[in-house]
Structure formats: C-alpha cells, structure tokens
Amino acid sequence: MTRTAFVTGGTGFLGGHIIRQLKAADWRVVALHRPETAPDALLALGAEPVAGRLDDADSLVTAIPEMADAVFHTAANTSMWRRQNRQQTRDNVIGTRNMIDASLRKNVGRFIHTSSISAWGIQAARIDETTPSNAAGDWINYNRTKYEAEQQVRAGIAQGLDAVILNPCGIIGAGDKHNWSQMIHLIDQGKLPGVPPGSGNFCDVREVAAAHLRAFEVGQRGANYILAGVEASFLELARTIAHLLGRRAPRHAIPKAVLRIAGHVYPLLSLVTGREPDLTPEKVALVTNRVAADGSRAVRELGFNDQVPLEEMLGECIDWMRSEGMLGRD
Numbered sequence: 001m002t003r004t005a006f007v008t009g010g011t012g013f014l015g016g017h018i019i020r021q022l023k024a025a026d027w028r029v030v031a032l033h034r035p036e037t038a039p040d041a042l043l044a045l046g047a048e049p050v051a052g053r054l055d056d057a058d059s060l061v062t063a064i065p066e067m068a069d070a071v072f073h074t075a076a077n078t079s080m081w082r083r084q085n086r087q088q089t090r091d092n093v094i095g096t097r098n099m100i101d102a103s104l105r106k107n108v109g110r111f112i113h114t115s116s117i118s119a120w121g122i123q124a125a126r127i128d129e130t131t132p133s134n135a136a137g138d139w140i141n142y143n144r145t146k147y148e149a150e151q152q153v154r155a156g157i158a159q160g161l162d163a164v165i166l167n168p169c170g171i172i173g174a175g176d177k178h179n180w181s182q183m184i185h186l187i188d189q190g191k192l193p194g195v196p197p198g199s200g201n202f203c204d205v206r207e208v209a210a211a212h213l214r215a216f217e218v219g220q221r222g223a224n225y226i227l228a229g230v231e232a233s234f235l236e237l238a239r240t241i242a243h244l245l246g247r248r249a250p251r252h253a254i255p256k257a258v259l260r261i262a263g264h265v266y267p268l269l270s271l272v273t274g275r276e277p278d279l280t281p282e283k284v285a286l287v288t289n290r291v292a293a294d295g296s297r298a299v300r301e302l303g304f305n306d307q308v309p310l311e312e313m314l315g316e317c318i319d320w321m322r323s324e325g326m327l328g329r330d
Helices: 013-024 040-044 057-063 082-105 141-158 181-188 205-218 234-245 256-273 281-288 296-302 310-323
Strands: 004-008 028-033 048-051 070-073 110-114 163-168 170-172 199-204 224-227 230-233
Touching: 004 013, 013 028, 013 070, 013 205, 028 057, 040 048, 048 057, 057 082, 070 082, 070 205, 082 110, 082 141, 110 141, 110 205, 141 163, 163 205, 170 205, 170 310, 181 234, 181 310, 199 205, 199 234, 199 310, 205 224, 205 296, 224 296, 230 234, 234 310, 256 281
Parallel strands: 004 028, 004 070, 028 048, 070 110, 110 163, 163 224, 170 199
Antiparallel strands: 199 230
C-alpha cells in the first residue's frame, strides 16, 4: 500500500531532498506552498502541491490529508536579522503550533519535526541530547524560536501526537542557495572578507534527508536526534572550498573582535538597501561560538552516516552551483 507524506518547506534545500527520497521509496507526497508562489518546483519533484500558510491554521487543516502516514515539517525562518524577529516567531513558533494542531485533527501517523542544533543555544562544552538547553532566554531570536518550536512539539506529544525531533548541524550539499553556498560564492569571486575562528559540525544533506525517513521508521517517540557529521574548523572549510574551486585559499582566521565590529557596521547599510546584511551581531555570535555536538545517538538508532568527507559534500554543492550558473566556469 502506498504511504502518504505531507511536507512543509518542500521548495527549500533540505525539503527538496526529503521529497526526492520519499518519491524514490514510492511514497505519495503532498507538499505545502504559499498561495502567492508558483508550485512548479514541487511539481518537478513529483509532489502534489497544495496552497496554504503556516500562520493560517484553517488552511493547514484543509491541506493535510486525513490519516497521512507522516508529516515532515521542515519549513523554518532562518533569518539572523533582528528586523525579521516578529515574522520569524510567527513562522517558527506559531507555524509549528498550527502544524501540530492540524496534524492532531487529521490523525496523522507520525510527525517528524526538523529543528536545529541551535535549539540548545550557545554552549561552551560539547553537547548531546541530554544537555539542558539555554536557548529559552537567548538574545538570538532564531535560537529561541527553534527551542520554543520544540516545546510546541512536546505539547503535541502530551496530547497524543507521535513525534520525533531531528537537530541537524551545518548542512552542506546540492540545492543550497542560502547557507554555505554564500561562502562558496564569495571565495569563487575572491570577495570573502575573512574566515571566522572556531569550528563546527557539517553533515551531508542526502544523509540528513535519509535520517528523516529513518526517523519515521524507527525513531523513538518524543526523542531528539542530533545529526552532527564531521567536525572541521571554518578555516579548513574555506581552504577546502578554495581547493575545489582552484582559488586562492585564505591563510588565517579573522579575530573575533574584528568580526564583532563588522557585525555592528554592516546592518547600517541595510538602512539604505532594506536587505538582510551579510553580517549581523547574531551571525557573528553564531559563527564565533559554534556548538560542538555528539551525534552518536542518531548513528546508533537511525543509522545516520556522519562520516561523509567534507570535500565530498562541498564538491556536490559546487557542482550543483556550477550547473545553475551560480559560479564562474574558468
């Protein structure tokens, strides 16, 4: 019997990979899109588009198929600009609450919630799923809203929802338009202003998508799973990108103090452009205070592959960016 999945964020980086893997496994996929956006990208993936909004609870009840086997809630507002805080809270917290309520009303089988390592806030020591979060009062709205969204999921579980929460670290791979692809583009153009100090965990988007499907199959109800991947410094990340592009590699990381100053200067430009700045105090705080994570639970219980080499996942992203005309071809 064909199983049915409902997906939010299907036109996004991770959501698109989840839809591809669901279709490859012969699922019927119904995917949400905003009424003002064309459904072409979802149709190209083989999904059935349905219009609705995360802040419109009634539209979600209409959109989610009755007794869908799974809901994959990947949609999120990842802005790191305080001028977007109000909208981000509506998207991440109220939107998740609406998704939970609609899923309960439509008697879905299992709810897979895509959270983030940011739901733990900024931590000084390596964390795992048992580490208490300090994000409830975090000044970075993204961290706080990802934590609060998880609390909405837990409230749904208390009402009878069967849900699993996944917490990816830095996701890299084909289809990335807004995350690490920005660093790739800047290095390709010779315009990277500098590399932040510190390090992070990086995981392949294909493996993150596969972990979502495995979470549906074997994840423990109510559990968090950190999807950590390989650990690397930002300098190593930038040097690997430069090597793959055949560009000059950066030699040193920028001191934190310099980045902090830039994080306050760049937002002034947004007063003229109206666009989110390349650097904000929030972005600087996150890249200079990365959380080191232990992802062994996901490896053990979901079979998550956390050992894809950095060069391989970056190569996939670069090849895709070239195919999309996002990089030089020399």
